[in-house]
Amino acid sequence: MLTLHGLGQRWGDTLALADVDLSVGPGEILGITGPSGAGKSTLCRIVAGVQAPSRGLVCMAGAPVTGVPPERRGVAIMFESYALYPHLTVFDNVAFPLRAPGAPRLGRETLGKRVRELLRFVEVAELEDRRPVALSGGQRQRVALSRALVQEARVYVLDEPLSHLDAKLRHTLRGAIRRRLVRGRAPTIWTSPDALEVLAVADRVAVLVGGEVRQVGTPAEIYRRPAHVDVARLVGDPPMNLLEGVVEAGPGGLRFRHPAFSLPLPPAIAARVEAARPGARVVLGLRPAELRPGRAADSGPAGRVWVWEPLGRYGILSVSLGADLMRLKVERGIPFKTGEPVTIDLDAAEPLLFDGVRGVAL
């Protein structure tokens, strides 16, 4: 069990991390996502002990590890920057933690077997005699990854482990790494600026924005019930449509009013908004896959086709709606012409509403 209590990191006037409380159970993968500068790498470095937090505690198995030097924490970290040893071969880079003082002594043969198993796992077996300078970015990243996974660690920290790999390899390695990690009992932290990646591999996901945890939950919770507008902005492909407007009272109940359209709020949301006064600024969230394009005569917000991006089986239709763009994820088949009028059918939509000032979900 890894627990973080009230972690804070201050650099001069900037708060890189603010009051972060997180826990990762045995054999659990906690994904951490957020835009660049959110504090993901800072958090990783603090857990590994290569950086001391301004405040707060890191505990492993219930005991604080503050003051325990990195080499004695039993944390296997893969740095975002790889941090490979330029003078060592691929093999020796991966073998390095197994030969470090304090590591259980392994026979030459056992060590070779362990290292080569990992190099095969990340598909760089044929490169074991090369030095890092002779590798591509993606190959270096895989060497750094195997140097972390080769260890029998108490905690694994993978800071953007797959960001420089091509789509196909990223796709196959995701599942393979997850299976490998959850077989063991060690907690894992896995970060990525790509929310889709951590939602695919993690048991739970923490969304970090500006050093603050916006939400922690299972992938399904993060997808279905983002707790903050910052979370909604990061998840989904394409991400959720977020439209600013106000709540107003109408004959049939509360409505969301946007400069280009007005929408009755579903009763469940309206009940919660009742507390917030009508006239309050809010942000409406609509998932692209829940919107359908309609004919110009249909009811629903009316806009114009801004651009159509075909992506194979489906495509992304961007519709201009006043000053905003609304994105629809639609099955292929209907040809869309730039500039033509289109309405947006909201019948299948399950809208979300966020406070326009604080950003929290209503």
Added chain:
Amino acid sequence: MASIRIEQVWKRYGAVEAVRDLNLACPDGLLLALLGPSGCGKTSTLKMLAGIEDVSEGELYFDERPITGLAAAARNVAMVFEDYALYPHLTVAQNIAFPLEIRGRPREEIRRATNEAIALLGLEALRDTGVRLLSGGAQQRVGIGRALVRRPAVLLFDEPLSHLDGAQKSGLRAEIKRLQKDAGVTSVLVTHDQTEAMAMADRVAVMDQGVLQQVGSPDDLYDRPANLFVAQFIGEPPMNLLPGRLERRGERLVLDGMSGELALPAAATAGLAGRARTEVVVGVRSEHLWLADPAAPGVGLTGAVFFREPRGDSDVVLVEVGGPGAARLAVEVEAASRWREGDRVRVGVTDVALHVFDSTTGARV
């Protein structure tokens, strides 16, 4: 504006043949994407069009006029770079005006053209901001403005989105597409990212090892990949490829391979009877496979769930068939599915047109 034609073009670096006998065209006003992995020859092709690299053999035409012998400056092409390549000490407006300033254009023309570009890109509020203070996406918009301000005959984009993350990337992707259409400028986009190429281009040229594999609309490439390379490169998750032998079972054809027989839908095998008892590779997109309990009646491969990847709108389930470490099939199902790692499942094929490739040449059958 100009149409582009590339005729029997080769690029050699010593003994290395970076581009081999390339024939390709882009009609006036369209966007052509050059797509492929690193080393496929896409960047060499772009550089030859820009005039930064010599053509080893062959001819390039703009509007059917040969330009191979023209210096870069005489071709009226503009480039948008991966790393923006802006002047960091200048403002947005100064960066955009720069190409006209160094050409000594009249004050009034520079002012008007710069304002037009700034309006087109929606950069009015940032015009006097130093570019260092801008986000990556805004910097790249300035890069595009600087390229457009010269009214080039051809606009060349070299991996314009690769330094951006998530939302910025998909936002600017749509914006470039719209801008390119509004400006009507013939454009060539180099990218290794199939999503980018599909989303933005009118025509996509897929290259591998210096050789053009296929050129067509995004829908063509997705629906009728010409060979195994294109089949694997286009689409996400990548197309499932099942090697095996076509066998006749009564009226139907089955694929014998991957430790089991897979019944192929009738629609998929029309016209393939002559291929019975030959080795092929069958390609199936993840959305054309279905999952059921292993006890379910019907024919299909059985396997075990290796990994379930939730994607919000759908789950991609990787199924291991033919034992551990053998083939893995990606199956896309509705979210949130009930399948979990280790579950035994039956995998079937929906009755749609499949893709069949010759196992030796890789060409579409």
